[in-house]
Amino acid sequence: MDISANKVVSFDYTLRNDEGEIIDTSDGAEPLLYLHGHGNIVPGLEKGMIGKKVGDHFSVEVSAEEGYGEYKEELKQTVSRAAFEGVDKIEPGMQFNAQSDIGPMTVMVTEVTEDKVTVDGNHPLAGKNLNFVVEVTDVREATAEEIEHGHVHGPGGHQH
Numbered sequence: 129m130d131i132s133a134n135k136v137v138s139f140d141y142t143l144r145n146d147e148g149e150i151i152d153t154s155d156g157a158e159p160l161l162y163l164h165g166h167g168n169i170v171p172g173l174e175k176g177m178i179g180k181k182v183g184d185h186f187s188v189e190v191s192a193e194e195g196y197g198e199y200k201e202e203l204k205q206t207v208s209r210a211a212f213e214g215v216d217k218i219e220p221g222m223q224f225n226a227q228s229d230i231g232p233m234t235v236m237v238t239e240v241t242e243d244k245v246t247v248d249g250n251h252p253l254a255g256k257n258l259n260f261v262v263e264v265t266d267v268r269e270a271t272a273e274e275i276e277h278g279h280v281h282g283p284g285g286h287q288h
C-alpha cells in the first residue's frame with residue numbers, strides 16, 4: 129500500500145541539522161504515527177512520504193520554509209523583568225504562555241539580565257533545514273472517524 133491521502137502511516141525517523149547533529153529520533157521509542165494529507169507533520173516531510181511503502185528507508189531534506197518556518201526576528205522581544213512579577217526564578221530555557229497580536233503563543237526565555245528578559249516565540253527549529261532519515265514501518269487505511277477528526281486514533285494516536 130502506497131502512502132497517499134487518508135492513510136495512517138507509522139515510521140521511525142532520525143532528524144539531523146545541517147551540522148549532522150541528531151536533533152530528534154524515534155530510536156528507542158515507539159514509531160511516530162500520522163494521518164497523511166492532514167498537515168499532521170511538517171509540509172516538506174509529508175511531501176517526501178508520498179508513494180512510499182512499508183520497509184522503504186530513505187532521506188528527506190526539508191528546507192526551513194517547508195519545515196517549522198523561517199526565523200522571525202519580530203517574535204523575539206526583550207521585556208522588563210517586572211513583566212514576570214510573581215515568578216521567583218527566570219532562567220534561559222524556561223517556557224511561558226504569552227498573549228501576542230496573533231493570539232496566545234509559547235515563548236522561550238533565551239537571555240536574562242538583572243532587569244531585562246529576552247523571550248523568543250519562534251519554534252526552536254524555525255529557520256533550520258531538517259534532514260530526516262525515515263523508515264516506514266506500517267501503512268493502513270484510516271477509519272472514517274479518523275479522517276473526520278483529522279488525526280490518528282488508538283495506540284500512538286489520540287485516545288478519546
Ligand code: ZN
Nearest residue numbers: 277279281286
Ligand atoms: Zn479524534
